[in-house]
Amino acid sequence: MTVLVIAxxxxxxxxxxxxxxxxxxxxxxxxxxxxxxxxxxxxxxxAAAAAAAQIEGVAKVLHADGVSLAHALAExxxxxxxxxxxxxxxxxxxxxxxxKNIAPRVAAKLDVAQVSDITRVVAADTYERPIYAGNAIxxxxxxxxxxxxxxxxxxxxxxxxxxxxxxxxxxxAVPAATAIRFVDAQIAKSDRPELTxxxxxxxxxxxxxxxxxxxxxxxxxxDKLNAGLxxxxxxxxxxxxxxxxxxxxxGKIVAPQLYIAAGISGAIQHLAGMKDSxxxxxxxxxxxxxxxxxxxxxxxxxxFTAVPELVGLV
Amino acid sequence: xxxxxPVKRVVDYNVKVRVKSDGTGVDIxxxxxxxxxxxxxxxxxxxRLKEKGxxxxxxxxxxxxxxCQETLRxxxxxxxxxxxxxxxxxxxxxxxxxxxxxxxVDKEQPSLVILGKQAIDDDANQTGQMLAxxxxxxxxxxxxxxxxxxxxxTVAREVDGGMETLTLTLPAVITTDLRLNEPRYVTxxxxxxxxxxxxxxxxxxxxxxxxxxxxxxxxVAEPPKRGAGIKVPDVATLVDKLKxxxxxx
Numbered sequence: 122m123t124v125l126v127i128a129x130x131x132x133x134x135x136x137x138x139x140x141x142x143x144x145x146x147x148x149x150x151x152x153x154x155x156x157x158x159x160x161x162x163x164x165x166x167x168a169a170a171a172a173a174a175q176i177e178g179v180a181k182v183l184h185a186d187g188v189s190l191a192h193a194l195a196e197x198x199x200x201x202x203x204x205x206x207x208x209x210x211x212x213x214x215x216x217x218x219x220x221k222n223i224a225p226r227v228a229a230k231l232d233v234a235q236v237s238d239i240t241r242v243v244a245a246d247t248y249e250r251p252i253y254a255g256n257a258i259x260x261x262x263x264x265x266x267x268x269x270x271x272x273x274x275x276x277x278x279x280x281x282x283x284x285x286x287x288x289x290x291x292x293x294a295v296p297a298a299t300a301i302r303f304v305d306a307q308i309a310k311s312d313r314p315e316l317t318x319x320x321x322x323x324x325x326x327x328x329x330x331x332x333x334x335x336x337x338x339x340x341x342x343x344d345k346l347n348a349g350l351x352x353x354x355x356x357x358x359x360x361x362x363x364x365x366x367x368x369x370x371x372g373k374i375v376a377p378q379l380y381i382a383a384g385i386s387g388a389i390q391h392l393a394g395m396k397d398s399x400x401x402x403x404x405x406x407x408x409x410x411x412x413x414x415x416x417x418x419x420x421x422x423x424x425f426t427a428v429p430e431l432v433g434l435v
Numbered sequence: 436x437x438x439x440x441p442v443k444r445v446v447d448y449n450v451k452v453r454v455k456s457d458g459t460g461v462d463i464x465x466x467x468x469x470x471x472x473x474x475x476x477x478x479x480x481x482x483r484l485k486e487k488g489x490x491x492x493x494x495x496x497x498x499x500x501x502x503c504q505e506t507l508r509x510x511x512x513x514x515x516x517x518x519x520x521x522x523x524x525x526x527x528x529x530x531x532x533x534x535x536x537x538x539x540v541d542k543e544q545p546s547l548v549i550l551g552k553q554a555i556d557d558d559a560n561q562t563g564q565m566l567a568x569x570x571x572x573x574x575x576x577x578x579x580x581x582x583x584x585x586x587x588x589t590v591a592r593e594v595d596g597g598m599e600t601l602t603l604t605l606p607a608v609i610t611t612d613l614r615l616n617e618p619r620y621v622t623x624x625x626x627x628x629x630x631x632x633x634x635x636x637x638x639x640x641x642x643x644x645x646x647x648x649x650x651x652x653x654x655v656a657e658p659p660k661r662g663a664g665i666k667v668p669d670v671a672t673l674v675d676k677l678k679x680x681x682x683x684x
Contacts, residue, residue: 192599194601195564195567195574195576196573196574199568217595218577218592218593218594218595219594219595221560221564221576222564222574222576222577223564224561224564225529225560225561225562225563225564225565225568226564226565226567226568226574227568228530228561228565228568229530229533229564229565229566229568229569230568230569232530233530233649234528234530234648234649234650235529235530235559235561235565236650237558237559237560237561238558247653251558251658252461252556252557252558252655253446253452253461253555253556253558254555254558255658256451256452256454256461256658257452257454257461257655257656257657257658258655258656258657258658259652259654259655260652260653260654260655260656261650261651261652261653262650262651262653263649263650263651264649264650264651265649298573299604300572300573300603300604300607301573301574301575301601301602301603301604302601302602302603303599303600303601304589304599304600304601304602305599305600306594306597306598306599306600307597307598307599307600308594308596308597308598308599309596309597317595321683321684346684354613357614358613358614363597364579364593364597364598364614365593365594365595365596365597370555370558371473371552371553371612371613373595378683379677379681379683379684389448389449389451390448396658396661399681399683400677400681400683401661401664402673402677408666413664413666415661415664416664417661417662417664417665417681418664418665418666418667418673418676418677418681419664419665419666419667420666420667420669420670420673421666422669422670427670430670431670431673431674434670434671434674435674435677435684
């Protein structure tokens, strides 16, 4: 058995989520004599392939380079994966927006089920995954010959990005699908730690009241702690914070060392995205707020006074 | 132009589910059920496109037991024109649903299929992509804006780090994200009207689809409980605890 991981990258650097996925792949490999191979599909992505070869535990990097593979369109990346799929027993992707977009397409073409968002490898065909917004953990066994899996990155410690020396093998890029065209991307530029990889996250809710207040109150705390900035769905829907800051069942799933929730009540859907954080701090005016049931340290206070005070003291 | 909107009957999003003590699953007896929230957004979007005049017919489809009729009636009360229930008591997994939908797509020949991005019970986030793969259609997942023209659709998608825009040649498959729209409340007159709309029932056999599950659920367990936390009286104590007790800052 050989395990294939589909790397996520920006053509130059490999994204952090891929390292967690490689870690899951290595665990699966341990149930057999499994080698881990990495597919880097992109355009002008030689640097990414070289970086991929450095990841510890990767035996071989398959490098497909062509214009069809720009922007990681699901149609083209899935076709590229299918072109090499017969050699593999397991195909893994990170459970990111990109991985979730591509994996089911690969699975359906192979006529196999896909296992989403695994948090633990139990055996070479058995995995744990959360269901019902993380309120239950299901152990599922796949009966298919090829296992197509997305990996919840917070469930696995990342594989070291260096220390490996994989061979890089070039494979031919697939032709581009004609029914889909990339128009443009509006990616927010940020020098903050990426939310899913941040060690500390400060997150704001609807109680902040406006986009201006969100920035005014939360940013200094994030700056001081070198933290990622997150938000509840309510804050995002109200326009206080951009969409991709949303933490929860349908947003990002995070598990930092410290998660500070300010003005967030703690709906089931929000807790689903952060309750595996090591330490949770809740600052809320309402002492009945459900967030206090998961918080290690709770402070019943007005965030408009407590957060600036916190900035002053840390 | 015709749109198909698949809808799923799930445990209401406000219900905190309990795991059965024998570990066989989640207790959903006597629990409030509703339409999956992402599917409501999908129905709303299809109905809005119809109201704009680009779309002539909206067909809601649900797969599952007879109670899914309620979910289809809700979709019709929002504005879907007719419903199709693929009736089965079998456990349906995303691949099986995608195959059932593919059979209906072959039959109805819609220009667009709009699904929710994920169901809040199995949290799989697969069916739309699988349908697109099986039907060989382009896909735009996690849509937050849809512009439909005669032969193509332009979709803004929510991706990690921001947004991206794609143009797809019809027919195509779209899955909805939360911010695509705000679904309307159904009104009593519309609920009454929905009762008169056409609702057809088919069986998986008639569609020639084998729905046997490919994933076996061996066990369902409670997630690990967090230890009880403490309330701190002031910010200074909080900072002290974080520095000296938890040692996280």
